Amino acid sequence: MEAQELHRGRLIDHLQLVVRDLAASRTFYSAVFDALNVPMxxxxEDYFWADELFVSTADSVAAQGHLTGRHHLAFxxxxxxxxxxxxxxxxxxxxxxxxxxxxxxxxxxYYAAFVLDPDGNNIEAVFHGDAQRSAASVKITF
Incomplete structure (x- = not known):
């Protein structure tokens, strides 16, 4: 069996949301990121990003011309x-x-709040409590 170290808070490498109205999304996410102390x-013209979240228009080269649909994302x-x-x-x-x-x-x-962004994506902010936060990493055996 192999032991691997799991680092909490870095499970996802990056996410991309493709949105209909980039200006509305930029306003929404800028306010959310300010509240969470996450810098833009x-x-x-056709995208913005913060940390591991990339948000673009459907006609951005990175989007390949398709809206992504409804997603759930937790900060x-x-x-x-x-x-x-x-x-x-x-x-x-x-x-x-x-x-x-x-x-x-x-x-x-587990303390959280959920909102729908301007495109209907389910956006969450979660605080896992002091007990969960103090466990910065755990060993997992496979």
Missing amino acids: GGTA QAQDRAMVDAFYKAALAHGGTDNGAPGERAYHPG
């Missing part, structure tokens, strides 16, 4: 207050409520 990485928050700030920022900048901030039954300490 870069912008151009990590540092604490409950950051989840609350995410929710308020999202609703104030074009998001729609899809689950107010609160405890969820996924595991003890």
Whole structure:
């Protein structure tokens, strides 16, 4: 059996969302990222990106001309207050409520909020609680 180290918070390498209205999405995600203390990485006429999220128009070369449809995406928050700030920022900048901030039954300490972005993607901010956050890495045996 092989032991591998799993680093929490880096499971996903990157995501790309293809959206109908890039300006509306840029407004929405800029506000959400500000609430989560995530800097915008870069912008151009047909895309923007932050950390491992890339958002583009359908006619961007990277999108291959197709809308991606509805997706679920969860951002990590540092604490409950950051989840609350995410929710308020999202609703104030074009998001729609899809689950107010609160405890969820996924595991003890799971505190999250859900909104739909301007294209209907289900966007979540989650704080896993102090017990989960203190486990920066775990060993897994296969």
